[in-house]
Structure formats: C-alpha cells, structure tokens
Amino acid sequence: xxxxxxxxxxxxGPISFRRRGPVLxxxxxxxxxxxxxxxxxxxLTMEGVAAGARTGKAAVYRRWPxxxxxxADALRAGLPTLDEAPDRGGVREDLYEVCRRMRDAMLSGxxxxxxSVLHECDVNAAERxxxxxxxxxIKPSTELFREVVARGVARxxxxxxxxxxxxxxxxxAMMMYRTKVSGSEWPDDEIAQMIDQVMVPxxxx
Amino acid sequence: xxxxxxxxxxxxGPISFRRRGPVLxxxxxxxxxxxxxxxxxxxLTMEGVAAGARTGKAAVYRRWPxxxxxxADALRAGLPTLDEAPDRGGVREDLYEVCRRMRDAMLSGxxxxxxSVLHECDVNAAERxxxxxxxxxIKPSTELFREVVARGVARxxxxxxxxxxxxxxxxxAMMMYRTKVSGSEWPDDEIAQMIDQVMVPxxxx
Numbered sequence: 001x002x003x004x005x006x007x008x009x010x011x012x013g014p015i016s017f018r019r020r021g022p023v024l025x026x027x028x029x030x031x032x033x034x035x036x037x038x039x040x041x042x043x044l045t046m047e048g049v050a051a052g053a054r055t056g057k058a059a060v061y062r063r064w065p066x067x068x069x070x071x072a073d074a075l076r077a078g079l080p081t082l083d084e085a086p087d088r089g090g091v092r093e094d095l096y097e098v099c100r101r102m103r104d105a106m107l108s109g110x111x112x113x114x115x116s117v118l119h120e121c122d123v124n125a126a127e128r129x130x131x132x133x134x135x136x137x138i139k140p141s142t143e144l145f146r147e148v149v150a151r152g153v154a155r156x157x158x159x160x161x162x163x164x165x166x167x168x169x170x171x172x173a174m175m176m177y178r179t180k181v182s183g184s185e186w187p188d189d190e191i192a193q194m195i196d197q198v199m200v201p202x203x204x205x
Numbered sequence: 206x207x208x209x210x211x212x213x214x215x216x217x218g219p220i221s222f223r224r225r226g227p228v229l230x231x232x233x234x235x236x237x238x239x240x241x242x243x244x245x246x247x248x249l250t251m252e253g254v255a256a257g258a259r260t261g262k263a264a265v266y267r268r269w270p271x272x273x274x275x276x277a278d279a280l281r282a283g284l285p286t287l288d289e290a291p292d293r294g295g296v297r298e299d300l301y302e303v304c305r306r307m308r309d310a311m312l313s314g315x316x317x318x319x320x321s322v323l324h325e326c327d328v329n330a331a332e333r334x335x336x337x338x339x340x341x342x343i344k345p346s347t348e349l350f351r352e353v354v355a356r357g358v359a360r361x362x363x364x365x366x367x368x369x370x371x372x373x374x375x376x377x378a379m380m381m382y383r384t385k386v387s388g389s390e391w392p393d394d395e396i397a398q399m400i401d402q403v404m405v406p407x408x409x410x
Contacts, residue, residue: 123325172382177374
C-alpha cells in the first residue's frame with residue numbers, strides 16, 4: 001500500500017491510505033469524544049467530527065445516522081469496562097474495589113461528558129444518554145456487585161437474602177445520590193466509610 | 206370596596222378590586238404552576254402568567270425579576286410540606302409513613318413538574334431547580350427520617366451509630382434511584398419492601 005501526503009496547497013481531504021472498519025470507527029469515536037470535551041454537545045457537528053477523524057462526512061453518516069447515535073456510541077465505547085469481578089478474599093475488600101472502579105468510571109472523561117451532555121441536550125437525546133448510563137455503567141457495576149456478594153454468601157459472610165430484591169441497588173443508589181446531591185467525588189476514604197457504615201451492616205449474616 | 210366587572214367591549218386588564226400581598230402572590234404562583242402544566246417551561250412567559258393571575262406584568266416582575274425566580278418559587282411553594290414527623294409507635298411504621306409522604310411529594314403536580322423542568326431548561330436554571338429539589342424535598346425528608354430514627358435509638362430499636370455518617374442518605378438515595386433508573390412510582394408495597402429488605406437490617410441494634 002503506497003501512501004502520499006497531500007501537498008500543502010491541496011485542499012484538506014481524506015488521507016491517502018484508507019483506514020477500514022474498526023480502525024476508522026475508532027478514530028471517529030475518539031474524534032467525537034474530543035469534540036465533546038472542547039465544544040460540548042451543542043458545538044459538536046458531524047462535519048467537525050469527520051474533520052477531527054481526518055475522514056469524510058459520508059463515512060460518519062454511513063455508520064451513525066444522527067448526532068445522538070454517534071455521541072451515545074462514543075460515550076459507551078469510551079467508558080472504562082467493568083467486567084472482571086475482583087477476588088481479594090473478602091466481601092468488604094471486593095466491594096471496595098468494585099466501588100472504586102465505579103467511581104473511576106463516573107469520573108472518567110466519558111463519564112463526566114455523559115453527565116454534562118444530559119444537561120445540554122433535548123429530551124429525546126437525553127433518553128439515549130440515560131440508557132448509556134444504565135447499560136454502560138449501572139448494569140455492569142450491579143453485575144459485579146452481585147458476583148462479589150454471591151461469593152460472600154457462599155463463604156457464609158453474607159446473608160443469603162442479600163442477593164434478592166433491592167439490596168444490591170443500595171450501592172449504585174448511594175454512589176449516584178451523593179455525586180448528584182453533595183457533589184461528592186467519592187475519594188477512597190469515603191468509599192470505605194460507605195462500605196463500613198452501610199454495606200457491612202446490610203449484608204452481615 | 207366597590208367592584209365593577211369590565212364590560213365585554215372593554216379591553217382585558219387588572220380586575221377592579223386590588224388584591225394585595227400574599228393573596229396576589231398566591232394567584233401568581235398558582236398561575237405559574239398552571240402554565241407549567243399546560244405549556245411547560247419553554248412555553249411559559251411572564252405575560253402569560255400575569256394574564257393567568259389576572260394581573261399586570263409589572264406586578265409579576267416586581268416580585269420575580271426572572272422566569273427562573275418565578276418558577277423556582279412556584280414549585281417550592283407548591284410542593285407538599287414535609288415537616289411533622291409521624292409517631293405511630295415503631296420505627297418501621299414511622300419510616301413507612303415518611304417514605305409515603307416523600308413519594309407523594311415526588312409524584313405531586315409540582316414534584317413531577319420539577320423533574321420535567323430540569324430536562325427542558327438551560328444549565329443555569331437547572332441549578333436553581335436542583336436546589337428546589339434539595340431544599341424543598343430532600344432536606345425536609347431527611348430531617349423527618351432523622352427524627353424518626355432518633356426516636357428509635359431512644360427506644361433501643363435502632364443502633365446509635367445509625368444517626369451519624371451516611372446511613373440516613375440511604376432512604377432518599379434509594380427513592381431517587383429507583384424513580385430515575387427503573388421509573389418506579391413507589392407504590393406502597395414497594396416502600397414496605399424497601400423498609401423490610403434494606404432499612405430494618407441497616408438500623409437493627
């Protein structure tokens with residue numbers, strides 16, 4: 001494959017070697033996140049994203065018919081993954097680790113962008129982004145909590161009925177509540193405090 | 206005080222007898238809530254509110270310099286009050302009662318309007334309305350929970366450290382979380398479930 005740089009006088013356009021599939025998509029999603037952090041939802045345009053990814057508008061629209069589709073995917077893809085349940089030998093230590101990962105996701109670039117975007121966008125787009133929070137952050141975290149707690153039940157550390165009903169909602173509920181209402185950024189010691197004051201009494205067999 | 210109705214041919218204007226102070230303010234705030242429910246934040250205008258309260262624009266602007274000021278006050282004034290802690294003899298029953306009141310506030314006309322308005326308005330106004338949620342709903346509810354739990358500690362039903370730290374945040378956190386994430390409207394049996402699955406183990410001495 002030969003590649004040649006366009007001359008300075010040529011007008012800007014797609015670079016000469018074609019990126020394909022996942023590589024191009026990755027570039028477009030990264031450009032979308034970059035635009036979000038510089039000009040926000042309102043300033044972001046499909047043209048601007050295409051330019052940032054050094055590709056043409058058509059390549060963007062072909063995969064993402066609308067601004068919401070693009071930004072929702074970019075945020076979802078950008079969030080840290082939350083899928084390996086830690087095993088540090090005790091439910092208290094494991095919960096602490098999962099909470100720290102959830103906090104890190106909420107405070108990541110995409111995590112913060114996700115919350116700003118919710119304020120800037122219209123009601124329809126907001127539903128899409130709420131879904132990203134639920135599917136990209138809350139559900140994966142809750143699954144990790146479930147695994148950790150199930151291990152605790154198996155060890156006899158945790159009462160069996162902790163796995164049913166609403167008990168597992170308490171952790172994400174607390175993390176979202178104090179983030180929203182007190183503006184908490186959940187430093188490690190605050191996470192430890194929540195686990196000791198709330199989760200341990202709640203789960204104790 | 207004489208009052209005379211304007212004739213059909215006269216142009217609409219303030220009615221002939223002057224309402225003063227609190228009565229006029231009440232009429233204006235009610236008109237604002239009415240406008241919110243019919244045309245929403247975007248459709249609401251100071252002129253429209255004045256007309257709905259059958260007064261002049263000046264009477265509105267004199268007291269509320271901006272649309273946010275007016276709507277924030279209307280919502281705050283419209284929310285059900287949450288200030289008498291029930292005493293039904295046991296912490297479980299008392300918590301149930303306070304949660305039902307908090308649910309009723311969230312699902313009241315103003316409670317629902319408050320959440321819609323947050324989606325429709327710009328970032329600055331959103332801060333004002335977030336403050337109404339905190340000061341008009343969350344803080345008063347949390348105070349009621351505190352009173353109820355303190356009584357439980359005095360009776361020996363509840364462990365003393367339940368009054369410190371984050372434990373009291375769990376109830377409003379759960380109510381807001383499931384409202385937002387599962388769209389729950391907290392029917393009575395769901396409230397009872399939360400109290401039995403979450404609050405009782407958490408508070409038990």
